[in-house]
Amino acid sequence: MPRLPDQIDAPMTSPQLATLRSLSAEAYQPKLFENNLTAREAERRILALKAEIELANSF
Numbered sequence: 001m002p003r004l005p006d007q008i009d010a011p012m013t014s015p016q017l018a019t020l021r022s023l024s025a026e027a028y029q030p031k032l033f034e035n036n037l038t039a040r041e042a043e044r045r046i047l048a049l050k051a052e053i054e055l056a057n058s059f
Contacts, residue, residue, distance in 0.1 A: 012042035023049040027056070 012020070017035070020042055024033035027049050037045070 010039050012037050012039045016042040016046065019046055020049070023053065027052050 016039060020037075021033050023046060024030055029049065029052070032045050032049060
């Protein structure tokens with residue numbers, strides 16, 4: 001869902017928090033999970049973790 005400009009620096013949402021927590025555990029990257037990220041940074045980390053997991057699963 002696209003975010004409005006005033007929402008970009010808002011805190012991450014509850015779904016982002018849950019997704020980031022599970023993906024960071026799945027990718028063995030617990031340091032990438034933080035509770036106090038912005039929605040933008042959370043989305044970046046989620047996309048990076050998904051890409052990392054997809055790459056690992058391709059081997």
